[in-house]
Amino acid sequence: MEKSMERKIRRSYSDKIFDVVNLLVMIVLLFVFVWPLWFVVIASVSDPHEVWRGNVVMFPQGFTLNSYKELVKYTSIWTGYANTIFYTVVGTLVNLIMTVCAAYPLSRKDFVPRRFFLWMFMFTMYFGGGLIPSYLVVSSLGLIDTRWAMIIPGAISVYNILITRTYFMNSIPSELQEAATLDGANSLQYLLKIVLPLSKPIIAVIGLYYAVGHWNDFYTALIYVYDKNLMPLQSFLRDMLMSTKLSLSNLTGMDAETVARKMELAQTLKYSAIIVSTVPVLCIYPFIQKYFVKGVMIVSVKG
Amino acid sequence: MDQIRIKQKNGSLLQRLHSNLFQRLLKDMRKNWILYAMILPVVVWFLIFCYKPMYGVLMAFKDYKVKLGIMGSPWVGLKHFQRFFHAYNFKLLLRNTLWLSVYNLLVGFPIPIVFALMLNYLKNKYLKKTVQMVSYAPYFISTVVICGMISIFMAPDTGIFNTMRAWFGAESVDFLSKPNWFDDIYVWTGIWQGMGWSSIIYISSLAGVDYELHEAAIVDGATKIQRMIHVDLPSIKPTIVMLLILQMGSLMSVGFEKVFLLQNNLNKSAASVISTYTYEVGLINSDYGYSTAVGLFNSVINVLLLVTANQIVKKFADESLF
Structure with a gap:
């Protein structure tokens, strides 16, 4: 009796330390996750000079919206913005149609070549032709430097087909199909009228996966698109964020003070550009994050 | 007959x-x-x-x-491969590619597991939800923006890391132009971006752990840390093993985008991997055959690694992908 009491006390002591340490670690982590994002926000609305001097740490200093006003004048960013919206909307639509067209037949147990196609699709997850062979295929189709280059080569993700198929197989009772067949519905009617309405959660999840993918896509444009008028937001962002050189032609004939101000403003322009490009994703994020999580869970259940 | x-x-x-x-x-x-x-x-x-x-x-x-097409072009056997194996930067590329992946795996694989375990024992449910939600957010930020943020925070003099160094009287370092900092930057920013997201799968499988096991452990006088090690970890082992195999398979496929974006003339000796090299010789120099050979070398090793990892795990842990 006494021994178990002693053990209990020792345990509660150890657990208390654990709880405190755990709490501290989590609070530190919270800070580590939030601060960089917070810093970009406050730096974008601070006086460029204060940011330059390193005075902006926790709160904005010398509140100003100048960097946003300056950003509005950057027409190339807005061209990119419009292009990205186009690629995201059309691309996601194409993605969803193709994914459902692949996942639904694969989910039907009476579809004879089901296994064969599944292997055919999954094999591409592990092996591919690589950069140049893919480039040559896209180029031979005449897609280079067209809007379709941003949409068609990435029209399907095998991973999303697998998630969707699993959902169709596990979450929609097969009795429904028998009933629909008895009522004289064909596969397409059954899919459109019964399966899809019941699959809204998974359609939302993979739709969001695809949409975020398009929004953040930089690689496709790097490889396939060279026309400035067709480039997505991320390409312009890259030029803006990763280049340290300023266009010096604009700076000639200015005194040192003005040049310094210009450089500081160029720096804060980066912050506002990050905010403007990331806000659409981060704004809808709190509302949809439970769906994203659901998506990961479906895969993990599948194992 | x-x-x-x-x-x-x-x-x-x-x-x-x-x-x-x-x-x-x-x-x-x-x-x-x-x-x-x-x-x-x-x-x-x-x-x-x-x-x-x-x-x-x-x-x-x-x-x-280009004129002759793939079928019409003359065979050259393993010429491109030999050229790659004898290239002055072959060892460097191979070492960088492998090292970035191994480093990433060694640190990046266990951290989400530990994070999920600790989060699972957090008493304050509200804090738990907040930490979880906030930790997923960086995953949705584009690689371009992440690299832009890295270059801002790592900037000499003005970046936060150098500001912090200044507090302790250390001199400013231009992190992004130093090859010896590249691997740390690459791996730890990757962890910042991905650990929350990678932990979801563990959090969900931890939620499925039979609570009776925990009760039995509590009766036996186990502390929380002991319960983590002897109850939680064995319960989520299948998930861990599955993800480990998957990660092993992509050991040679270091993400192209991030290395490419963080690459500059000064850190290039550490910041060039096989995928950036295929891009360089393929699309920039239009050396198609050679670039394809380099890419093929990479993906063959990838497949071999995946199969080997799967085989090893099958033997020792009775789990497998296929």
Whole structure:
């Protein structure tokens, strides 16, 4: 009796330390996750000079919206913005149609070549032709430097087909199909009228996966698109964020003070550009994050 | 005589099987033609955008000329591979590619597990939800923006890391132009971006751990840390093993985008990997055959690693992907 009491006390002591340490670690982590994002926000609305001097740490200093006003004048960013919206909307639509067209037949147990196609699709997850062979295929189709280059080569993700198929197989009772067949519905009617309405959660999840993918896509444009008028937001962002050189032609004939101000403003322009490009994703994020999580869970259940 | 008869019998059996399958397919096509019509564009897409490039891999063994096409170009055997193996930067590329992946795996694999375990024992439910939600957010930020943020925070003099160094009287370092900092930057920013997201799968499988096991452990006087090690970890072992195999398979596929974006003339000795090299020699120098050979070398090693990891795990842990 006494021994178990002693053990209990020792345990509660150890657990208390654990709880405190755990709490501290989590609070530190919270800070580590939030601060960089917070810093970009406050730096974008601070006086460029204060940011330059390193005075902006926790709160904005010398509140100003100048960097946003300056950003509005950057027409190339807005061209990119419009292009990205186009690629995201059309691309996601194409993605969803193709994914459902692949996942639904694969989910039907009476579809004879089901296994064969599944292997055919999954094999591409592990092996591919690589950069140049893919480039040559896209180029031979005449897609280079067209809007379709941003949409068609990435029209399907095998991973999303697998998630969707699993959902169709596990979450929609097969009795429904028998009933629909008895009522004289064909596969397409059954899919459109019964399966899809019941699959809204998974359609939302993979739709969001695809949409975020398009929004953040930089690689496709790097490889396939060279026309400035067709480039997505991320390409312009890259030029803006990763280049340290300023266009010096604009700076000639200015005194040192003005040049310094210009450089500081160029720096804060980066912050506002990050905010403007990331806000659409981060704004809808709190509302949809439970769906994203659901998506990961479906895969993990599948194992 | 008997043997021949058996052979004939077998042959006809095989033929029967074949025609059976064929007939079954035909019958199914008539019955399920809608399904075939649906999957047709998808199959065509896979043939064009995945299998045609695989055929294009033959370029790795040819002296590819655009005019002659893949079939018409002359064979050169392993010339491109030999050139790569003897290239002055072969060792460097291989070492960087492997090191970035191994480093990433060693640190990046256990951290989400530990994070999920600790989060699971957090008493304050509200804080738990907040930490979880906030930790997923960086995953949705584009690589371009992440790299932009890295270059801002790592900037000499003005970046936060150098501001912090200044507090302790250390001098400013231009992190991004120093090759010896590149691997740390690459791996730890990757962890910042991905650890929350990678932990979801563990958090969800921890939620499925039988609570009776915990109760039994509590009765036996186990502390929380002991419960973590002896109850939680064994329960989520299958998930861990599965993800480990997957990660092993992509050991050689260091993400192109991030290395490419963080690369500059000064840190290039650490910041060039096989995928950035294929891009450079392929698309910039238009050395198609050679670039394809380098890419093929990379993906073959990847497949070998995946199969080996799967085999090893199958033997020791009774889990496997396929």
